[in-house]
Amino acid sequence: MKTLPTTSYIILGILSFGQPLSGYDIRKTAKELSHFYPAPAHSQIYRELRRLDEMELLTSEYIAQEGKPDKQEFEITPQGTAVLQQWMQQSDIDAPVRKHPLLLRLYFGHVSQPKELISMLERYIAQCNKDLAQLAIVEEYTENDPDHPYAALVVEWNAHYVMAERTIAQKMLDRLQRDQS
Amino acid sequence: MKTLPTTSYIILGILSFGQPLSGYDIRKTAKELSHFYPAPAHSQIYRELRRLDEMELLTSEYIAQEGKPDKQEFEITPQGTAVLQQWMQQSDIDAPVRKHPLLLRLYFGHVSQPKELISMLERYIAQCNKDLAQLAIVEEYTENDPDHPYAALVVEWNAHYVMAERTIAQKMLDRLQRDQS
DNA sequence: ATGGGCATGTAACGAGTTACATGATTTT
DNA sequence: AAAATCATGTAACTCGTTACATGCCCAT
Numbered sequence: 001m002k003t004l005p006t007t008s009y010i011i012l013g014i015l016s017f018g019q020p021l022s023g024y025d026i027r028k029t030a031k032e033l034s035h036f037y038p039a040p041a042h043s044q045i046y047r048e049l050r051r052l053d054e055m056e057l058l059t060s061e062y063i064a065q066e067g068k069p070d071k072q073e074f075e076i077t078p079q080g081t082a083v084l085q086q087w088m089q090q091s092d093i094d095a096p097v098r099k100h101p102l103l104l105r106l107y108f109g110h111v112s113q114p115k116e117l118i119s120m121l122e123r124y125i126a127q128c129n130k131d132l133a134q135l136a137i138v139e140e141y142t143e144n145d146p147d148h149p150y151a152a153l154v155v156e157w158n159a160h161y162v163m164a165e166r167t168i169a170q171k172m173l174d175r176l177q178r179d180q181s
Numbered sequence: 182m183k184t185l186p187t188t189s190y191i192i193l194g195i196l197s198f199g200q201p202l203s204g205y206d207i208r209k210t211a212k213e214l215s216h217f218y219p220a221p222a223h224s225q226i227y228r229e230l231r232r233l234d235e236m237e238l239l240t241s242e243y244i245a246q247e248g249k250p251d252k253q254e255f256e257i258t259p260q261g262t263a264v265l266q267q268w269m270q271q272s273d274i275d276a277p278v279r280k281h282p283l284l285l286r287l288y289f290g291h292v293s294q295p296k297e298l299i300s301m302l303e304r305y306i307a308q309c310n311k312d313l314a315q316l317a318i319v320e321e322y323t324e325n326d327p328d329h330p331y332a333a334l335v336v337e338w339n340a341h342y343v344m345a346e347r348t349i350a351q352k353m354l355d356r357l358q359r360d361q362s
Numbered sequence: 363a364t365g366g367g368c369a370t371g372t373a374a375c376g377a378g379t380t381a382c383a384t385g386a387t388t389t390t
Numbered sequence: 391a392a393a394a395t396c397a398t399g400t401a402a403c404t405c406g407t408t409a410c411a412t413g414c415c416c417a418t
Contacts, residue, residue, distance in 0.1 A: 005377065006282070013289035024397055033288065036281040041379055046399065071397060081292065088286055088293045093301060095308065096281040096346075100217040101187070101274050103338060107214065108194040109331035111262065112269045120274060127276065150290035153356075157284060157349050164345030165277075168338050175334075186405065205369050222407055227371065250369045250414060 004083075007040045007048050008057075012084040015058060015076040017147060022071040023049055035131075035158045049074060057083055106172075114180045121173040128166035135159045185264070188221045188229050189238075193265040196239060196257040198328060203252040204230055216316075216339045230255060238264055287353075295361045302354040309347035316340045 014029045015021060021029070023046050030039035040048075052058045057080035061073050076084070102124050109117050135158060142151040195210045196202060202210070204227050211220035221229075233239045238261035242254050257265070283305050290298050316339060323332040 006280075006285075007377080010285065013285070013292070016289060016292050022397070023399095024395095033285070036279050036284040038278050038280065040377085042397090043380090043399075043401095044378055047377095065397095084289070085292055088289065089297060093286065093304070094280075094282045096279060096283065097219050098217050098277060098279050098342075099187075099219065099275075100277040102277065103217040103335050104187075104191070104194070104214070105269055105274065106338075107331055107335045108197060108265070108269065109334075111194075111197050111266055116270060123274070150288055153290075153353055154284050154288045157287075157353065160345060160349040160352075161279075161342075164341060168341040171341075172334055172338065188405080203369070204371095205367095221405085223369095224371075224373095224408090225406055228405095246369095250412095252369060 003087075004051075005048070006037070007044055008052060009084060009087050010037065010040075011045065011048055011052060011074075012057060012076055012080050012087075015074060016081060016084055020061070020073040020075045022073055024071070026074070035161075036154065052080070055079075114176050118173060118176050118180070121169050121176070125166055125169050125173065128162050128169065131162050132159060132166070135162065184268075185232075186229070187218070188225055189233060190265060190268050191218065191221075192226065192229055192233060193238060193257055193261050193268075196255060197262060197265055201242070201254040201256045203254055205252070207255070216312075216342075217335065233261070236260075295357050299354060299357050299361070302350050302357070306347055306350050306354065309343050309350065312343050313340060313347070316343065 010030055010033070011026055014026050023042065026049075027039065027042045027045050030045070033039065049058070049060075053060050053074075056077060058074045058076050061075075062070065063073055064070050102120060105112070105120060106117060135155060139152070139155050139159065142148065142155050145151055191211055191214070192207055195207050204223065207230075208220065208223045208226050211226070214220065230239070230241075234241050234255075237258060239255045239257050242256075243251070244254055245251050283301060286293070286301060287298060316336060320333070320336050320340065323329065323336050326332055
């Protein structure tokens with residue numbers, strides 16, 4: 001039995017909370033996780049849903065709605081839960097991967113000017129601050145949410161990450177500014 | 182003029198240090214950057230090199246070697262440098278993206294047991310410590326390297342990132358252990 | 363002598379993205 | 391009146407990975 005793509009486990013994981021959800025809903029939830037795992041395009045979600053349906057890891061129900069477009073709701077099956085649990089228990093979890101376009105540019109800083117690099121860092125710090133403000137709002141919602149017991153934990157982890165990024169970016173910014181003058 | 186894939190800019194960036202390099206060498210250097218940008222497979226590197234050669238963003242020279250397999254060395258052209266600089270100056274730099282399989286599993290923690298999650302975190306912390314030890318070694322090499330003026334900076338950034346990960350992982354570990362008892 | 367590193371490349375596959383497509387409702 | 395949201399799906403494309411393939415040198 002070959003392993004499924006991560007997108008499948010994300011779908012199963014999202015359905016494991018018990019709520020029947022449409023592909024659209026799943027995509028929305030996946031977007032909330034994008035701070036630590038990028039949300040796949042909706043086309044990809046629909047494709048994986050079909051596959052999981054064929055594998056009987058989930059059930060689908062067609063729902064005709066008035067006033068809104070029809071939708072299809074998915075629920076995880078016991079087999080689906082088993083597959084998800086197996087993935088959870090996997091002993092060799094892949095190391096986190098980062099794609100950090102700013103750091104890449106910083107590494108090639110010699111083809112630019114310090115002034116440009118400073119401006120990059122400033123913009124990055126501003127974005128970190130925006131993200132932190134947003135995370136503070138989310139943090140309130142996730143705390144004491146009995147349906148998502150580990151949500152608050154990952155939100156806090158994220159906030160810690162973004163704060164660390166801001167701190168080190170500021171440090172590098174200070175250094176570049178010092179060197180320039 | 183449509184934008185190139187990031188792999189191309191990585192190649193151009195690596196060649197921008199001035200050393201003529203083979204595809205093999207480029208791949209090795211790219212691996213050093215994998216802490217903040219995953220290194221593409223060598224097959225991908227060779228494919229991009231062909232494209233960049235056709236676009237005349239680099240020159241290739243065939244070198245017959247004795248005692249070793251023949252190789253092809255690449256050098257960046259002025260046009261290549263121009264394209265790289267344009268990419269460096271791009272005002273809207275994409276936000277960093279993370280794929281964090283551990284955090285994903287933590288979020289779906291309810292389908293597992295606290296004991297399992299604790300074990301995951303312990304392994305992650307151990308890996309962070311290994312990475313930090315490795316980074317300490319690299320840090321020595323990169324400091325005062327006149328050929329790579331910004332290398333030390335990104336290594337330090339990385340070390341800061343891994344330390345932040347270790348700290349927050351430890352915090353979460355403590356919390357789970359407290360809740361369990 | 364066996365495994366790892368050097369060096370290059372092709373082939374097949376899979377995952378993921380963007381763009382194309384439709385159409386109703388709700389919000390601004 | 392226009393834009394955003396709900397809702398689903400296909401098609402074309404690209405990037406990237408893994409596996410296949412070759413062959414020599416060097417260290418253990």
